[in-house]
Amino acid sequence: MGFVIAIAQRKGGAGKTTLACQLASALLDIGYRVCGLDLDEQMSFSCWAAQRRARLEDEPAFHFETPASYGFWSALRNARARSDFVIVDTPPAVDQRVKRAVREADLILIPLQLTPFDLDASLPTARLIGEEGKSARFFINRTPPRARVAGLIRAQIKSRNLPILDVEFGNRAAFAESVASGAGVVETAPSSLAADEARRLAAATLKLAGRNILAA
Ligand SMILES: Nc1ncnc2c1ncn2[C@@H]1O[C@H](COP(=O)(O)OP(=O)(O)OP(=O)(O)O)[C@@H](O)[C@H]1O
Numbered sequence: 001m002g003f004v005i006a007i008a009q010r011k012g013g014a015g016k017t018t019l020a021c022q023l024a025s026a027l028l029d030i031g032y033r034v035c036g037l038d039l040d041e042q043m044s045f046s047c048w049a050a051q052r053r054a055r056l057e058d059e060p061a062f063h064f065e066t067p068a069s070y071g072f073w074s075a076l077r078n079a080r081a082r083s084d085f086v087i088v089d090t091p092p093a094v095d096q097r098v099k100r101a102v103r104e105a106d107l108i109l110i111p112l113q114l115t116p117f118d119l120d121a122s123l124p125t126a127r128l129i130g131e132e133g134k135s136a137r138f139f140i141n142r143t144p145p146r147a148r149v150a151g152l153i154r155a156q157i158k159s160r161n162l163p164i165l166d167v168e169f170g171n172r173a174a175f176a177e178s179v180a181s182g183a184g185v186v187e188t189a190p191s192s193l194a195a196d197e198a199r200r201l202a203a204a205t206l207k208l209a210g211r212n213i214l215a216a
């Protein structure tokens, strides 16, 4: 049965789709079967999947669906049945689509950039997840190297008792470049710092899912 990871964040441009693509690619690279579901009408995750299919042609471990709203549950049922991990990308909103994804998820990842605006804008997402009683982690994205404000925001997150994943992505061109070709950094730049971060993200996710890194 696939473990369902929803990626949610009301704030636009926080890195939801980047995270979805990089996590999918890193889990596939380990040998897990992954199914992606795109609930966002911007269809960025779907474009990535289409590029991936065009590039790799035959990748039996990877499935992808872009379900219409009424097709979400049957798509999710199929996805769970045929994969080890289901990754659901959602729109920058707190609406029915996001609520459904949050309700069905085993884990929710909330990408967050360390600015005051981003934290404030993400609180409705955190509230929704809290109301549903779901397990979630903030995922700090585009970490600024030395900004003092970043430390202040981290402290604010901690003071609100919001759990943070102990892996972050730096602000690195390699993430965007790999996504543009339907890949992840573990495929396009395997010896880069970005790839180290993506592999650590996969390892942290496996731990939360109670899966073994070697068991794929
Ligand atoms: N860690 C990173 N380093 C460099 N660029 C990044 C990083 N994360 C995201 N980006 C870039 O930031 C932009 C927004 O990222 P992305 O599309 O993943 O956000 P999103 O939350 O899915 O946006 P939306 O809310 O519109 O769906 C993209 O151009 C992406 O390439």
Ligand SMILES: [Mg+2]
Binding pocket: 016, 017, 018, 040, 042, 044, 090
């Ligand atoms: Mg997106």
